[in-house]
Amino acid sequence: MAVIEASELRRTYRTTTGTIRRRRVEVEAVRGISFEVAEGELFGLLGPNGAGKTTTIKMLITLLVPTSGSARVLGHDVVREAGEVRRRVGYVFGGERGVYERLSALDNLRYFAELYGVPGREQKTRIAELLDLVGLTGREKERVEGYSRGMRQRLHIARGLLHDPPVLFLDEPTIGLDPVGARELRAMIATLAESGKTILLTTHYMFEADSLCDRIAVIAKGKIVAEGTPQQLKGGVAEGWVVEIEVYGIEDVVLDRLRAVPGVRAVAVEERDQAQLVVVQTDSGQELTHALLSRMDGAAVGRVSSREPTLEDAYVALVGES
Amino acid sequence: MRALRLILTGWRFHVKSLTLSAFFLLTSAIQPILFATMAYFMFRAGSTEQSLLYVALGSGLMGIWSSTLFGSGGAISWQRWQGTLEVSIAAPAPFVLVLIPITLATATIGLYSLTATLLWGKLFFGVPFDLEHPLLFLLSIPATIVGLGMLGLVLAASFVLYRNANAMSNLLEFPVWLVTGLLVPLSLFPGWVEPISWVLAPTWGVRAIRDAALGGGDPVGAILMSLGLAVVYLGIGTVLIGYFERLARERATLSLT
Ligand SMILES: Nc1ncnc2c1ncn2[C@@H]1O[C@H](COP(=O)(O)OP(=O)(O)O)[C@@H](O)[C@H]1O
Ligand SMILES: [Mg+2]
Numbered sequence: 216m217a218v219i220e221a222s223e224l225r226r227t228y229r230t231t232t233g234t235i236r237r238r239r240v241e242v243e244a245v246r247g248i249s250f251e252v253a254e255g256e257l258f259g260l261l262g263p264n265g266a267g268k269t270t271t272i273k274m275l276i277t278l279l280v281p282t283s284g285s286a287r288v289l290g291h292d293v294v295r296e297a298g299e300v301r302r303r304v305g306y307v308f309g310g311e312r313g314v315y316e317r318l319s320a321l322d323n324l325r326y327f328a329e330l331y332g333v334p335g336r337e338q339k340t341r342i343a344e345l346l347d348l349v350g351l352t353g354r355e356k357e358r359v360e361g362y363s364r365g366m367r368q369r370l371h372i373a374r375g376l377l378h379d380p381p382v383l384f385l386d387e388p389t390i391g392l393d394p395v396g397a398r399e400l401r402a403m404i405a406t407l408a409e410s411g412k413t414i415l416l417t418t419h420y421m422f423e424a425d426s427l428c429d430r431i432a433v434i435a436k437g438k439i440v441a442e443g444t445p446q447q448l449k450g451g452v453a454e455g456w457v458v459e460i461e462v463y464g465i466e467d468v469v470l471d472r473l474r475a476v477p478g479v480r481a482v483a484v485e486e487r488d489q490a491q492l493v494v495v496q497t498d499s500g501q502e503l504t505h506a507l508l509s510r511m512d513g514a515a516v517g518r519v520s521s522r523e524p525t526l527e528d529a530y531v532a533l534v535g536e537s
Numbered sequence: 538m539r540a541l542r543l544i545l546t547g548w549r550f551h552v553k554s555l556t557l558s559a560f561f562l563l564t565s566a567i568q569p570i571l572f573a574t575m576a577y578f579m580f581r582a583g584s585t586e587q588s589l590l591y592v593a594l595g596s597g598l599m600g601i602w603s604s605t606l607f608g609s610g611g612a613i614s615w616q617r618w619q620g621t622l623e624v625s626i627a628a629p630a631p632f633v634l635v636l637i638p639i640t641l642a643t644a645t646i647g648l649y650s651l652t653a654t655l656l657w658g659k660l661f662f663g664v665p666f667d668l669e670h671p672l673l674f675l676l677s678i679p680a681t682i683v684g685l686g687m688l689g690l691v692l693a694a695s696f697v698l699y700r701n702a703n704a705m706s707n708l709l710e711f712p713v714w715l716v717t718g719l720l721v722p723l724s725l726f727p728g729w730v731e732p733i734s735w736v737l738a739p740t741w742g743v744r745a746i747r748d749a750a751l752g753g754g755d756p757v758g759a760i761l762m763s764l765g766l767a768v769v770y771l772g773i774g775t776v777l778i779g780y781f782e783r784l785a786r787e788r789a790t791l792s793l794t
Contacts, residue, residue: 228789276627280786302629312620317557318550326550329543330628330635358557374624 216290217251218382218413219258219275223284224248226270244270246437247284252415252430257408259428260417263534267437268417269308272386275415276306288382302332304382305375309390313371314359320346320370321355324377331378345373349403365396372403383407385416389423401427421530435534448533449526455480457524458495458504461517465491472510478503481532490517496524496532540634547638548645555608555646565604565646569653572596576654577662579721590665591747593658595719598743600650601685602719603710608643609689610706613696622697623791626782632697633690633778637771640689644682651678669752677749677760681742684763687770688738694777698785700793719743738766 226245231237245267252258260268273279275286277297285292291299314323324345328338346352349369359367368388375383385404389397404427408414418424424431425445432442441448465484473482473495480496497503504521555561576596580589613636616622625635658664668674695705714720716730717739723731734740741762748754785791 273623278623278627278786278791279789280783298629301627304627306624306627308620310620312618313624314619315550315554315621316619317554322550322553326546327624327628329546330625330630332539332629335542378629 218254218256219250219252219286219288219415221251221271221275221284221286222249224271224274224281224286225283226267226274226279227282244437245274245281248434248437248439249284250432250439250442252413254413255408255411257404257414257416257427257429259424259431260415260434261419261421261424261431261530262417262434263419266419266434266534268419268434269386271434272306272308272384272415272417276304276384277301302378303380304384305378305380306384307371307375307386307388309368309387311364311367311391314367314374316360317358319356319358320351320362320373323359323370324355324373327374328377333377341377341379342373345376348376349373350399363396364391365393365399368392368396368400369403372400376407381412383412383414385414387417387419389418389420397423421527425526433530433533440533445526448529455524455528456497456499456503456521457528458497458507458519458521460493460495460507460511460519461487461490462493462511463490463515463517465493465511465514469511469514473507476503476506476510479507481535483531483535494528494531496528543630543634544638544641547635548641551612551639551642552645555612555642561608561611561646564607565600565649566653568603569597569600569650570657572599572650573654573657573662577658577664588665588751589658589662590667591751593654593664594651594747594750595743597651597654598681598739598746599714599719600654601644601647601681601742602713602717602739604647604650605640605644605685605689606692606706606710606713608646609640609693610696612639612643613693614700617700617791617793620792626791632782633775636690636693636697636774636778637686640693641682641686643689644686647685648678648682668750670749670756673749673756673760674746677742677745677756677763680745680760680763681738684738684742684767684770687767687774690774691770691777694774694781697778698781698788698790700790713737713739716740717743736766738763738770741766 224245225247228242228244230240230242232240248271260271262268270279274281275288275293277293277300280294287293288300289303293300324342325338328342333341346355349372351366351369359370389400392400401423416427428445430444431448432439470482473479478498480498483494485492485494495507504519508516573593573596576592580592613622626632655666659666716734717737718734719739723734741759744754745756745759745763748756748759
């Protein structure tokens with residue numbers, strides 16, 4: 216039996232915009248998502264900002280009711296059996312918020328231990344163990360206000376693990392961390408996965424999903440656009456070729472012209488210091504370079520190069536297509 | 538047992554958190570001075586034949602009510618901003634047991650307001666502090682806190698659902714002071730106000746405290762009424778919170794984004 220099962224999950228948000236003339240708008244954040252995560256698996260939900268990752272996670276941990284579709288965690292329905300689900304899952308999101316700033320890490324953990332139903336006599340050892348695991352031992356009596364981002368994030372993790380949940384949901388846990396902090400956190404996540412926990416991780420970093428996850432679902436605009444092991448996803452673009460063209464200012468019409476060239480799979484623009492880099496993914500050989508350049512009259516073109524595709528390109532192609 | 542433990546731990550946690558809030562402390566430090574001064578001048582104006590202590594106790598209770606009202610609502614808004622509202626709801630503990638300690642803590646902090654009003658009154662205006670029934674007075678205070686805290690619970694429930702319920706808090710401060718007889722005696726109001734006052738815990742809280750301090754009346758009855766209402770509020774609060782929590786999950790109002 217799968218530990219996490221999502222079936223045709225959808226979620227729309229109703230909001231209003233405009234101050235004077237208020238209009239109702241509906242945002243379709245998640246548009247029919249299905250996937251399964253097996254026991255002990257580290258499953259990655261990879262997608263750009265606004266793709267619907269957080270919304271999906273919040274439905275799975277009972278914070279949001281799906282507009283339609285259903286989901287189960289360890290066999291318990293996330294809407295009808297919210298209490299059962301809450302007992303069995305841990306939830307950690309990235310960023311600064313989610314703990315009581317004015318109090319110490321120890322105060323926070325004691326309070327949440329009570330909320331998460333950790334039996335009184337086990338609390339002390341459990342909290343000490345977790346402080347040790349996340350490397351906060353010795354700093355636990357300081358107020359969280361004075362913590363660095365990395366320390367806060369590790370406190371979050373300790374909080375999420377208090378009740379030793381078999382299933383963990385990590386929503387962009389490395390966001391805002393410096394490279395060293397992020398690497399330490401990834402190592403910690405890998406350790407947790409090895410210890411047998413089922414983990415659903417969201418990220419918008421390709422390499423993070425690649426290095427950590429057993430399986431990845433790429434999500435864009437509320438839909439899953441590809442799913443598989445990192446190897447399988449790379450395979451999807453292996454035979455292609457990437458042309459990179461440096462330009463100084465480029466208009467959307469030109470990009471559209473490039474997209475229309477036969478054999479072009481995806482076109483993306485990356486901002487560089489002074490210039491932009493137009494990354495064109497093609498089906499095959501280098502011979503397209505000429506055809507591409509001929510459609511770019513008017514643009515100031517700099518260096519042109521070509522290379523083999525990486526997993527990053529696979530991701531950009533998938534997200535760009537949707 | 539677990540529930541009691543959770544309430545106690547949560548109460549300690551939130552009292553600590555509130556006393557570390559500079560803004561909250563500043564308000565609680567300044568308000569009593571305003572209230573005590575107001576009480577004194579009202580007394581001087583001679584609108585009442587009551588004693589100075591009677592008036593001072595009423596204004597002290599106004600402070601407890603303000604603290605509960607703004608504290609309970611504010612605590613929810615603050616937690617939503619801080620991201621801890623979602624974390625608390627995602628926890629397996631029933632959400633009402635998460636909220637009870639918060640509203641009790643804000644009512645408890647209001648106690649400071651009562652103490653400060655009495656102290657200020659004694660130091661600057663010579664308000665005497667002689668208690669008729671010291672033991673009952675000591676009992677009347679926790680009974681009042683519990684009554685107000687549970688009324689705060691009912692209010693806090695609506696803050697879970699409505700992201701801008703603050704406007705409502707502002708509307709509820711002054712009328713409740715009036716209708717519960719904290720500011721001026723209830724006898725000054727038309728008859729239809731009285732039944733409203735009966736269902737509001739501050740009415741019985743201030744009666745219990747005043748009667749215990751000054752003698753007369755029925756302090757024991759008022760204490761029991763305050764506690765009885767607390768039970769009723771708890772029931773209403775529990776139902777509302779269960780309902781509003783579900784609605785908040787549908788309408789996505791648990792977080793800011
Ligand atoms: N509470 C909300 N109200 C309205 N729109 C929202 C709300 N939360 C998210 N959205 C919108 O839903 C979409 C998906 O958001 P989200 O799930 O947070 O994406 P991700 O986590 O992948 O960045 C975005 O367009 C976002 O603006
Ligand atoms: Mg997100």
